[in-house]
Amino acid sequence: MTLESLRNQIDSIDDQLLSLLNQRMDLVRQVGELKRSSNAIIYRPERELQIVDRLTRQNNGLLNRAAIEAIFLEIFAVSRNLELPERVSFLGPEGSFTHQVAESRFGAMSSYMALPTIRSVFESVETGRTRFGVVPIENNQEGVVNETIDLLLEKELTIAAEAQIPVHFTFATQSDNINEITHIYSKDIAFRQCSKFLSEYFEDTEVEMVPVESTSKAAKLAAQQPNAAAICSHIAAKLFTVPILFDNIEDSDLNRTRFLILAKDFVNQPSGHDKTTLIARLANTNKPGVLAEFLQEFNARNINLTKIESRPLREGATFRYWFLLECEGHVDDPALKDILNHHTAEVKWLGSYVRVS
Numbered sequence: 318m319t320l321e322s323l324r325n326q327i328d329s330i331d332d333q334l335l336s337l338l339n340q341r342m343d344l345v346r347q348v349g350e351l352k353r354s355s356n357a358i359i360y361r362p363e364r365e366l367q368i369v370d371r372l373t374r375q376n377n378g379l380l381n382r383a384a385i386e387a388i389f390l391e392i393f394a395v396s397r398n399l400e401l402p403e404r405v406s407f408l409g410p411e412g413s414f415t416h417q418v419a420e421s422r423f424g425a426m427s428s429y430m431a432l433p434t435i436r437s438v439f440e441s442v443e444t445g446r447t448r449f450g451v452v453p454i455e456n457n458q459e460g461v462v463n464e465t466i467d468l469l470l471e472k473e474l475t476i477a478a479e480a481q482i483p484v485h486f487t488f489a490t491q492s493d494n495i496n497e498i499t500h501i502y503s504k505d506i507a508f509r510q511c512s513k514f515l516s517e518y519f520e521d522t523e524v525e526m527v528p529v530e531s532t533s534k535a536a537k538l539a540a541q542q543p544n545a546a547a548i549c550s551h552i553a554a555k556l557f558t559v560p561i562l563f564d565n566i567e568d569s570d571l572n573r574t575r576f577l578i579l580a581k582d583f584v585n586q587p588s589g590h591d592k593t594t595l596i597a598r599l600a601n602t603n604k605p606g607v608l609a610e611f612l613q614e615f616n617a618r619n620i621n622l623t624k625i626e627s628r629p630l631r632e633g634a635t636f637r638y639w640f641l642l643e644c645e646g647h648v649d650d651p652a653l654k655d656i657l658n659h660h661t662a663e664v665k666w667l668g669s670y671v672r673v674s
């Protein structure tokens with residue numbers, strides 16, 4: 318087969334794809350009109366997951382799940398944006414892992430706002446300046462992001478979806494010779510997570526490790542200083558055009574960070590594969606058994622609790638706590654509803670959303 322004939326076939330498939338995509342957009346537009354007439358929510362992560370699941374199951378070509386997901390998440394995001402451009406804030410700066418997650422969910426056509434703090438992301442959604450906000454909630458090696466957990470209690474927002482990404486770090490520098498490097502910039506947590514690499518290459522050297530606020534800032538500094546390097550994300554190295562000397566330098570390739578997509582008054586339909594986040598402020602936790610009895614209610618109904626986190630209530634000088642709980646299931650499941658009905662004053666529902674595994 319000649320190059321020309323292969324390219325002709327590709328052109329003809331692209332023509333068909335374009336026509337099919339336009340037909341699809343027209344149907345999505347009609348769904349959008351129906352939703353608007355009933356004041357329903359446009360973004361339906363559970364329906365998007367079902368589509369990706371169905372296509373992955375029936376797929377027998379070269380594409381794998383990650384590829385199907387990447388292509389279709391972009392198609393969904395473009396469809397939604399034709400209806401109503403989405404404004405999305407995320408914990409910046411640009412090039413952060415949170416930015417990477419936001420783009421993977423909301424695609425190239427959404428409008429993004431990088432904000433300097435987790436609080437400012439919550440506030441942008443709260444005030445309606447953005448429809449969605451993306452913040453990290455936990456890393457599987459380091460634990461939870463307390464600021465996010467505390468703001469979930471403080472603010473009246475809901476969780477529309479969760480997302481996870483593997484955390485890969487790159488070593489980026491303008492220098493051609495690793496022996497000429499005098500400074501390495503990164504975030505403190507990234508230094509910790511790349512400790513094996515750092516001791517292998519820099520243990521008995523004078524190289525200074527300089528902690529900065531973000532790995533993007535590290536990439537920016539490494540772009541400006543010829544003898545500096547940054548430990549940063551791939552996207553940050555690209556954004557500031559710093560050549561990558563080593564890729565995937567993290568100690569554990571199982572390092573993953575989980576993110577929440579926040580919105581106001583967001584309610585998902587059950588998908589059959591959901592997770593629910595709750596806040597419990599139990600009365601009388603100083604009495605023996607109060608927490609145990611509450612948790613037993615989940616066990617008795619065969620609900621799998623997947624997370625419990627205690628945070629200080631900050632009531633004067635006491636040592637008292639509230640709890641962030643996560644369990645499998647949707648708030649519409651009768652068993653879960655039952656627990657919530659028993660504890661209306663003590664338990665607040667934050668969201669039921671597709672469980673990413």
Ligand SMILES: C=C(O[C@@H]1C=C(C(=O)O)C=C[C@H]1O)C(=O)O
Pocket residue numbers: 344345348349359360361362364365368392393396397
């Ligand atoms: C079209 C819909 O709305 C949105 C767009 C989707 C799509 O492009 O298939 C899927 C779910 C929603 O986020 C729908 O709910 O079916």
